[in-house]
Amino acid sequence: MALETRVYQKERTIKFGALLKASLGDMLRSRFLARQLAERDIKAQYRQSYLGIIWAFVMPIGTALVWIFLNNSGTVRLSDTGVPYPVYAFSGTLIWSIMVAAINSPMQNTNAAKGILTKINFPKEALLLSGVYKLLFDSFIKLLLLVFFVFAFGVGFHWSLLLVPFAILAAVLFGTTVGLFLTPLGLLYKDIGKIITFGMQFLMYATPVVYAIPDAGLMRTVMMYNPITPIILTTRDLVVGFSPEFLSYFIVVIAACVPLLFLGLVMYRIAIPIIVERLSA
Amino acid sequence: MSNIQHNNEVLVKVEGLSKKFCKDLKTSLWYGVKDLLSGIRGSQEESQLRAKEFWAVKDINFELRRGECLGLIGHNGAGKSTLLKILNGLINPDAGKVTIRGRVGALIELGAGFNPILTGRENIYNNGAVLGFSRKEIDSKLEAIIAFAELDEFIDMPVQHYSSGMKVRLGFAVAAQMEPDVLIIDEVLAVGDVGFRMKCLTRIGELLKTTAVIFVSHTMPQVARIANKIILLKHGESIENSVNVSSGIEKYYNEFQNTDKIIGGNGLIKLKEFNIYKDNRALNNNEKFVSLEFNKSYVLRLKLNVSHETRDYFVNFSFIDKDAKQVANFYSVISNNIFNEKGIVDITAKIDNLILGQGTYTIGVAINEIKTNGARGDIYYYDSNIKSINVVGVPTGHSPIQFYGDWDLNKI
Known part of the structure; x- marks a missing residue:
């Protein structure tokens, strides 16, 4: 049996194709490790908690409740959205929370594995994949809650509801891609994580999460260009059974994510040894 | 391929290996950013020392065949761990080249991937997965692992309630299942009670026969016992690199100036x-x-x-x-x-x-x-x-007392 040969040396030239192939290959090979890590984290998270899964909803429900109150009490005047406002707000904050979690996921998971990254050689792509597994688990639970609201507020069943999981998958893809680009720098400097938390708060108001796109003005322009807008709107349209008006922009964004995700994976692969070197004194 | 040939093949080849490190955290992080950029662009630059940098490992060369064991010794901070990290593929060298053939197993950190909340049994799977086992492999080795760790009774207890010795035992038991071609050991054996330590050494002894081993230790008697090649590092450079293990150990001891006294x-x-x-x-x-x-x-x-x-x-x-x-x-x-x-x-x-x-x-x-x-x-x-x-003036060094006397043989 021929032995696998590995060579470690300073890379002089970057072969994008070879790196991508290696990255995807490792991702495929590390399915068991990724699942094991995801299972470990999910189990550990819920075993030491009584409320368990409820914590996944607290943030989006809280945000939605604030806006429902603001709207109902007349504190702010929001334009009519065409669906019961609670469903509008809930669906928006829920998808938003999935997106934020996806952006944070690559960095968080890599950071959490710092201890073993500096000691053991394993396919690092497993960390990304386990992050995706965890996101899908959380999203699935959130989706159930969303479906419950759809029926509770009398929006009722639409066939398009069956497409919502795909839209959420797209949200995870978009978030992971963005997160992947921020990860290398974010692992070196803690500032990046803080900027993400801080920035996402503002970005939420530049995205039709809790209110619709205004008819005119600067905010309309920002929202129309914001690449998160089509993801939120399309998902919501599928939930409530409207025909998605941002579908083409949605497809463009997702189509752009695929090559960018590949680029991110290659960058991640190049970056990890450089980062491990700086982490381990 | 015949077995003899198999035993002679070079499994680890290290040529002119160097690695630089930075003394200052902020500068180190900034260099990290620069390295990221040049890494992504694919830099042609030669490795020069930048401000506040030093060579943590400088120009190391060696070859290791199956069945050989390299003892890697030196003071704290001499570059041993850095060298191991490069050999293990965790970080890339700044100059030189490492060629490794076959499966690499590292006994550097025991119990990687453990989560304290989860039970010993669950953590066997976590640790095993990190070490590269498949689920099927772990399933089939589960009983052997639990038996080796001597933890039957406590295997379904959360690991956070284990004593530190028990954790190490479980970690070693999982790692002991590896069947590597190249084994990297970083003095993890200095823990656990005497009985378990003997068991670990026995297992490593078994692995020695079929693997190329790189062994980092501060315990010279152990190095003398298992190594048949030696590298003594000082400030990242090898000041002894030979098959004369006892000479390397002697130089290592001479490096110390023990002036502490009461x-x-x-x-x-x-x-x-x-x-x-x-x-x-x-x-x-x-x-x-x-x-x-x-x-x-x-x-x-x-x-x-x-x-x-x-x-x-x-x-x-x-x-x-x-x-x-x-x-x-x-x-x-x-x-x-x-x-x-x-x-x-x-x-x-x-x-x-x-x-x-x-x-x-x-x-x-x-x-x-x-x-x-x-x-x-x-x-x-x-x-x-x-x-x-x-x-x-005594050839072997791994025991503090060496009796000297007359030997006799009578054929009966």
């Missing part, structure tokens, strides 16, 4: 002079170590100023090895020597044959009052490190 006692006896004599000649006093030859005769000579307030006293020399273990005594009472002379006295003590094994030792001296019932009284004088010696 001097005590109630002051009733003062030390004026101490020397070691061979054939009536005092051995050189200026060197860090006095070199003594194995199995030769030496005289230890003390010149003391003994106060008139003292009573009967004895002298004890203790020989302490590099692991701070007392390995021998030279005790006046054993040969019925109890003194009571006052004033300036000269005490000589002759060792007929010094049968200490190779290595360095520090000699401590204690002069104590001895009561009529044989009990120890006041300490008159005490010095934990009166002289460092280096025993040479």
